[in-house]
Amino acid sequence: IATYAIDQRGFGAAEPVGRWAGSDTYFRDARTAVALIAEQHPNTPIFLLGESMGGSIAILAATFEGDPKPYNTELLILPEPEPLPPVADGLILIAPGILDRPSLSSTERAFLDFGVNFLPWAMSGRRGITVLPTDNIALLRQMGQDPLMQREVRFDQVYGLLGTLEAATQQMHKIDLPTLVLFGGQDQILPPGAPAYFSQQTFAQIARGVIEVEQIPEAYHMILRDKAAAGRQEQV
16 A cells, blocks of 8 residues: 655645645645556555545545536537546545535624634634544644644634535535545544534435445544554454
8 A cells, every 4th residue: 555645735844834725726736646646556546535624625626527618609608517537546534524514604604704804814822722633642742742733823724724614515415436434423623413414415325335434433533543543453
């Protein structure tokens, strides 16, 4: 198995650090990365794995139908986009970033619109951990000392993130690739109703066997890094 991990723009070591590049940019970058990797490994199955916000990006990358063609002024019609090849052979979504409802409320949207238009530069400030993304405390300490970890978040990043979650939530019913989705029963990051809403909205794909959803009772948000993760991998 070969594994490739990329720093999305604005995250890790990827410039511009601390700036939101836009969900369109992120999922297009993901599609480009997978295409380049596929060239290096012909005739090899490729699975796109996204964790948390990466899960949102993976959903958008997998359900992207292509850019619309220019309006035909002679025939007075808007041509249908040509079908795109699948982004990968399958998806693995680890606690994918989604909402527990179709969209943001009008109050949430008004608050976000105000913030991004008048206070895009405002920072969240440094705070202690109020929720546990994993029970692996040693890992959290290691991440806390990592110079590439972003500890302050701009308001426009929050705006972009929530918009990405909303878009992924509205597109997940279009997933048509073999997909494994894992949720943690102890997840303190996702909305409590997100796993049930995902299953509800993708019921047709689940019934056809296209999507398999598993909830691991003892797992937190960072399922692959939890203390029990090593034991689960040995069982597999």
